Amino acid sequence: MADKSSGGGETGERWTVASLARRAGVAASTVSRALRGDPRISAEVRARIAALASEVGYTPNVLARSLVGGRSGLIGLVIGPVENPLYAALLQKAVTLAAERGWRLLLVHAGAGPIEQATAESLLQYRVDGCLITSAELPSRVAAICRADGVPLVMVNRVAWEHGSAVSCDNRAGGTLLADLLVRAGHRRLAVVRGGLVTSTSRERTEAFAARVEAEGLATPIILGGANTHAMGYAAGAQIAAMPADTRPDGVMCASDLLAMGVMDAVREHGLRVPEDLSVVGMDGAAPAVRAPYRLTTVAQPLDAMLGRAYDLLEERMRGVNRADELVLLRGELIVGTSARLPAGFVHSQDPA
Amino acid sequence: MADKSSGGGETGERWTVASLARRAGVAASTVSRALRGDPRISAEVRARIAALASEVGYTPNVLARSLVGGRSGLIGLVIGPVENPLYAALLQKAVTLAAERGWRLLLVHAGAGPIEQATAESLLQYRVDGCLITSAELPSRVAAICRADGVPLVMVNRVAWEHGSAVSCDNRAGGTLLADLLVRAGHRRLAVVRGGLVTSTSRERTEAFAARVEAEGLATPIILGGANTHAMGYAAGAQIAAMPADTRPDGVMCASDLLAMGVMDAVREHGLRVPEDLSVVGMDGAAPAVRAPYRLTTVAQPLDAMLGRAYDLLEERMRGVNRADELVLLRGELIVGTSARLPAGFVHSQDPA
DNA sequence: CACGTTTGCGCAATCGATAGCATGAATTTT
DNA sequence: AAAATTCATGCTATCGATTGCGCAAACGTG
Numbered sequence: 001m002a003d004k005s006s007g008g009g010e011t012g013e014r015w016t017v018a019s020l021a022r023r024a025g026v027a028a029s030t031v032s033r034a035l036r037g038d039p040r041i042s043a044e045v046r047a048r049i050a051a052l053a054s055e056v057g058y059t060p061n062v063l064a065r066s067l068v069g070g071r072s073g074l075i076g077l078v079i080g081p082v083e084n085p086l087y088a089a090l091l092q093k094a095v096t097l098a099a100e101r102g103w104r105l106l107l108v109h110a111g112a113g114p115i116e117q118a119t120a121e122s123l124l125q126y127r128v129d130g131c132l133i134t135s136a137e138l139p140s141r142v143a144a145i146c147r148a149d150g151v152p153l154v155m156v157n158r159v160a161w162e163h164g165s166a167v168s169c170d171n172r173a174g175g176t177l178l179a180d181l182l183v184r185a186g187h188r189r190l191a192v193v194r195g196g197l198v199t200s201t202s203r204e205r206t207e208a209f210a211a212r213v214e215a216e217g218l219a220t221p222i223i224l225g226g227a228n229t230h231a232m233g234y235a236a237g238a239q240i241a242a243m244p245a246d247t248r249p250d251g252v253m254c255a256s257d258l259l260a261m262g263v264m265d266a267v268r269e270h271g272l273r274v275p276e277d278l279s280v281v282g283m284d285g286a287a288p289a290v291r292a293p294y295r296l297t298t299v300a301q302p303l304d305a306m307l308g309r310a311y312d313l314l315e316e317r318m319r320g321v322n323r324a325d326e327l328v329l330l331r332g333e334l335i336v337g338t339s340a341r342l343p344a345g346f347v348h349s350q351d352p353a
Numbered sequence: 354m355a356d357k358s359s360g361g362g363e364t365g366e367r368w369t370v371a372s373l374a375r376r377a378g379v380a381a382s383t384v385s386r387a388l389r390g391d392p393r394i395s396a397e398v399r400a401r402i403a404a405l406a407s408e409v410g411y412t413p414n415v416l417a418r419s420l421v422g423g424r425s426g427l428i429g430l431v432i433g434p435v436e437n438p439l440y441a442a443l444l445q446k447a448v449t450l451a452a453e454r455g456w457r458l459l460l461v462h463a464g465a466g467p468i469e470q471a472t473a474e475s476l477l478q479y480r481v482d483g484c485l486i487t488s489a490e491l492p493s494r495v496a497a498i499c500r501a502d503g504v505p506l507v508m509v510n511r512v513a514w515e516h517g518s519a520v521s522c523d524n525r526a527g528g529t530l531l532a533d534l535l536v537r538a539g540h541r542r543l544a545v546v547r548g549g550l551v552t553s554t555s556r557e558r559t560e561a562f563a564a565r566v567e568a569e570g571l572a573t574p575i576i577l578g579g580a581n582t583h584a585m586g587y588a589a590g591a592q593i594a595a596m597p598a599d600t601r602p603d604g605v606m607c608a609s610d611l612l613a614m615g616v617m618d619a620v621r622e623h624g625l626r627v628p629e630d631l632s633v634v635g636m637d638g639a640a641p642a643v644r645a646p647y648r649l650t651t652v653a654q655p656l657d658a659m660l661g662r663a664y665d666l667l668e669e670r671m672r673g674v675n676r677a678d679e680l681v682l683l684r685g686e687l688i689v690g691t692s693a694r695l696p697a698g699f700v701h702s703q704d705p706a
Numbered sequence: 707c708a709c710g711t712t713t714g715c716g717c718a719a720t721c722g723a724t725a726g727c728a729t730g731a732a733t734t735t736t
Numbered sequence: 737a738a739a740a741t742t743c744a745t746g747c748t749a750t751c752g753a754t755t756g757c758g759c760a761a762a763c764g765t766g
Contacts, residue, residue: 063416064420067721069721105459125412149410393744715760716759717756720754
């Protein structure tokens with residue numbers, strides 16, 4: 001049926017504006033305008049071309065369009081280790097929210113390791129309109145590349161280091177909140193299990209927690225950990241469990257839920273009960289940490305809001321608005337589980353009396 | 354320094370072959386050939402242009418290249434719910450292995466839900482060279498689109514339904530292996546916790562396990578579950594724990610590690626010990642299931658090998674080789690944890706005596 | 707009925723990179 | 737020394753979609 005010389009049809013050749021135009025007996029520019037709803041094309045012709053296009057299953061070539069239009073509709077995504085459930089959740093939401101804005105994600109990197117130069121360059125090769133970095137580590141190579149080429153850049157869950165805006169949970173506020181909670185509940189010997197030594201999230205959470213503990217007149221928390229993995233949490237938990245009961249911490253704040261899960265796994269294997277022998281709190285609000293068997297008391301990051309703001313920031317800058325970089329902090333939400341003893345008279349936030 | 358009329362430099366304008374050519378005093382085609390290492394260009398000129406390109410930080414526009422070249426270098430990725438750690442691992446490996454082949458991943462969909470038409474169409478709009486579907490669910494819409502436009506398609510962890518090749522773990526062999534293991538260890542009342550009712554992986558694992566159990570002369574396993582989530586596993590575990598001890602199953606095979614974790618969490622909360630009161634085995638080899646507190650006995654999917662084969666299949670078909678669709682099955686590896694009683698004299702595979 | 711204005715659409719250039727063909731110079735061959 | 741090659745590079749069309757400009761025909765008005 002479809003004649004081959006028209007350039008489309010069952011031959012596997014894809015339809016183009018040109019072949020559609022030949023078939024419809026109009027110019028290619030008319031096809032283009034008709035499909036984009038240009039009012040200069042008569043409603044009659046527009047309908048005819050639209051019908052033809054959907055009949056033959058025409059799909060515009062975005063690559064060609066972006067060549068002239070200047071925007072690719074692609075957002076580069078650099079994501080941290082997705083074995084961390086927080087990043088997994090972030091990834092999923094990032095895809096969904098991007099689709100709602102008509103963007104597609106070019107998955108540039110996923111994992112803990114550093115980003116290779118060749119990988120980072122693909123951001124430029126594919127002319128991404130913007131870049132979203134979601135990783136607690138410091139991918140300065142990507143940041144440098146984006147800056148050099150004027151690609152808007154937004155970081156989520158990590159504060160800006162050299163270039164680009166950032167959206168983050170207010171980690172200090174979270175750390176302070178958790179310190180307050182533990183101190184008011186009567187804990188006296190506190191510990192912190194920290195994540196990566198160079199990650200801003202871990203540092204801020206740890207510092208704020210320790211500062212508030214000291215401000216309350218208690219001894220400086222002992223610091224354990226040093227990497228944001230389950231194994232590191234497990235090791236720290238084993239260390240804690242091995243301490244004599246009279247000097248052992250009675251409250252532990254972990255810089256992430258992943259660490260908290262490791263800590264709980266270890267101390268429980270060593271026969272300690274949570275929270276009777278030891279309170280554990282975390283930060284992130286990762287799904288597996290909140291449910292059984294952990295039921296962790298934690299500060300959940302508002303991922304939807306964070307990504308929404310991040311995309312807003314990107315969109316502004318993609319439109320050419322020449323704004324200064326900004327840092328947006330959003331407050332996390334306390335999720336009260338059963339992993340920590342609570343202050344007397346503490347009212348469950350989800351359960352207002 | 355950089356003169357604006359040359360089209361590149363600090364003005365934010367990006368360098369192109371044309372602007373590089375003007376700057377170098379040669380033709381654009383010469384720049385293109387020089388950068389691609391065409392031997393027809395003298396070594397001298399080639400070196401000069403290469404030096405200039407790296408000096409100004411030129412990056413080729415892949416979009417333009419693919420317009421003439423016909424290939425975009427993009428692989429569409431459709432991935433299942435990444436809160437399932439198996440998919441998270443798959444995602445991470447998929448990115449790494451794709452980069453090794455010089456491909457980039459266009460993240461089309463991530464999650465459990467169905468794929469929207471507009472989302473699926475982006476596969477065609479961006480002229481992906483191939484498509485990788487990693488999901489136990491049946492994204493037939495994507496398959497149909499790929500078939501209609503001749504886009505090579507490979508599925509991982511799901512068997513082909515209508516169109517495209519597939520690479521999968523040999524789920525039946527795994528189910529049989531686990532049934533053997535439990536029966537030989539003396540379990541007599543077996544149960545299965547299955548995943549999604551329409552997913553091939555869950556169905557095959559369940560059927561093979563049940564078939565072998567019956568072949569061994571034991572009663573047909575009771576079937577629980579019906580969705581591949583932690584919550585479903587937890588619910589099934591609660592059901593099991595609620596049964597009277599003399600009729601309660603003494604061995605449970607879960608169609609995924611995610612389910613197995615849910616089952617173990619539930620039965621432990623109800624005071625049952627694993628494996629003393631109940632053996633639990635899973636399938637997948639997900640990282641959190643293998644470590645504390647689960648230490649699950651499971652059949653690990655060979656993800657690296659699976660993805661390697663999947664990409665091989667894609668690559669062949671992208672080169673235009675007109676091969677028939679094929680189904681590749683790879684054997685999983687038994688990982689022996691502590692979640693199940695073992696047959697007497699069972700030799701730990703990682704620990705040959 | 708003549709002239710100006712809108713309406714509707716085609717022509718051709720453009721985006722950036724690539725590839726076929728052509729061209730002039732340098733080199734080899736007879 | 738004239739002819740035949742080889743070599744290095746330039747010219748130009750091409751991929752597919754978009755867009756500024758131009759040009760008819762249809763419309764309206766005086």
